Amino acid sequence: MxxxxxxxxxxxxxxxxxxxxxxxxxxxxxxxxxxxxxxxxxxxxxxxxxxxxxxxxxxxxxxxxxxxxxxxxxxxxxxxxxxxxxxxWSLPFYIDSSNQPVNSQVYLMKLFSTDRKGLLHDVTRVLCELELLIHRVKVSTTPDGKSMNLFFITDGMELLHTQRRQDETHEQLSTILGESLYSFEILPANGFQHGFSSFPPQVAENLFSLELVDNELCLHSVIPDMKKLTKSDLKFDNTLSHTSTLLQIHCVDQKGLLYDILRTLKDCNIQIVYGRFMSHTKGSREIDLFIQQTDGKKITDPEKQEFLFSCLRSEMLHPLRVMIVNRGPETELLVANPVELSGKGRPRVFYDSTLALKLLGICIFSAEIGRHSSFDREWEVYRFLLVDSKELPLSSPHARNHIVDRVRRTLMGW
CATH class of the missing domain: 3.30.70.260 (ACT domain)
Incomplete structure (x- = not known):
């Protein structure tokens, strides 16, 4: 350590x-x-x-x-x-463990309670405050108004095997849920594996398509007067340094922007020699990064530059995908984000998605987290079956667009 x-x-x-x-x-x-x-x-x-x-x-x-x-x-x-x-401090600097997965013990938390608006987000907020990381969720609602919640979690503190830590979790949840909490249990989830979601081909094409970055409708004019990213917003310069390539980025500001950029560079095996992430002005950001390949050389190959440009542009425009589809007679909200090559998903997606739905007053009938492989990459997918309401009838295209826009804005911090 x-x-x-x-x-x-x-x-x-x-x-x-x-x-x-x-x-x-x-x-x-x-x-x-x-x-x-x-x-x-x-x-x-x-x-x-x-x-x-x-x-x-x-x-x-x-x-x-x-x-x-x-x-x-x-x-x-x-x-x-x-x-x-x-x-x-004692390891040689060249040992790279960044892509080595950490095998934390996965636990199954069973929670049975009375159902109500905002329940799922309130539970998620408690888990986040306790540094309990959610890897998979199975939530269902019974006809008599009860909710069965199954959370597959790991502990950032690595203490969930202790009775004290489990009691702390139970106490925090009891404070939020009160007498509506009927039962609570935490068990080791031995043999845990991420569930994989299947979608109709058309849904998968729309949700994961690489061409999404060129779809004007997906931009939703999220920030006034912010034009769509063009090639002038991301530039490579090999004239300023003998050893590094300068990557200049000008883009829309969003929550997790630096993480998205560094995640993309990490997965492309690009090293940063020096970088500056500057304060935003009028909803935009400027980033200067001096970067190298893992062999210590500049990035001079036009094909490598174009590949890196395409990856970065995609992640800056759409690090998360949000859409609403019909699932038989039900209405389903889908939220997807790419998984790092190390196997880690994006933090707080479930938290922000449930927060947006709570603020909209929309009840969640069931929820599930799974993985999906598409276009040679793995995605983490959050699926929510929504309950219809008079305020936002799910049959209305306007209401659907409003839900998608609100969820996306919450996820992106707009």
Whole structure:
């Protein structure tokens, strides 16, 4: 484990101010992505960032702010998690463990309660605050108004095997659910595997299509006067450095933007030598990254540049896919995000999706998380069967578009 000195956090003294996270540790490919993913997992948004490395040692300064004013950030736990990600001081710098999956014990949490609006999000919020990571969910509602919730989870603290940690989880859920909570149980989920979802061919084509980035209708004019990304918004320059390629990005601001960029670079085996993630102006961001291939050379091959451009542009425009489809007589909301090559899905997607539905006053009849393989990549898919309402009749195209837009905006932090 890295030294405690590897991570320092200066917490903002007043609401609305930025907290500063400083990380100084041995480097490895994809480290920036893993750190940003954990910060996003804790409900924080990166407002500014400076990253530098000499190939052996890295230094990062991240200015962060809670995604929501009501967020309760556990700074000590965040520091401990970040330290656990930093490579050990005793390991040679060239050992790359960034793509090695962490085999945490998966647990099955069974929760039986009275059903109500917002129930699923309230439970999810408690689990997020307790650093319990949701990997799969099976939720169903009975005709008599009861809800059976099965959560497959891992513990960021690795303490869920203790009775104290389980009692803490039960207590927090009881505080939220009160007498409506009938039963609660946590068991080891031995032999756990991610479920895989199947879709009709047309649904899969629309949800996962690589051509989605060229569909004007999918942009939804999310920010006024923000034009669709063009080639001038992402540029490569090999004239400013003898050893690195400068990648300049100008794009729409969104929650998790730096994570999406670093995740894409990590999966493409691209190393960052120096980077600056600048403050946004009028809903846009500017990012300068000096990057190299894993052999330490510039990216001069036009085909490699075009491939990287295509990957980055896709992730900046549509890191998440949202749509509503008919599932027999039922209406289903689908949310999908690409899975990292390391097997990790995007943090807080279930949290944000259920929050948006709660704010819209829409009840969820059932929910499920699974994986789907399409276009040579794996996706994590969140499926929600929605309950019809007078306020937002699901047969109305206008209501459907409103739901999709609201869920997407919540996911993207707009």
């Amino acid at each position: 890295a030294s405690d000195d590897a991570v320092a956090i200066q917490v903002a003294k007043m609401a609305g101010e930025l907290s500063v996270i400083t990380i100084n540790c041995p480097d490895q490919t994809g480290l920036g992505c893993d750190l940003c993913r954990t910060i996003l997992e804790f409900g924080l948004r990166i407002a500014r960032a400076d990253l530098s490395t000499d190939g052996q040692w890295c230094y990062l300064v991240l200015w962060v702010i809670p995604c929501s004013a009501s967020s309760n950030i556990h700074w000590t736990s965040l520091k401990n998690r970040l330290i656990s990600i930093c490579p050990s």
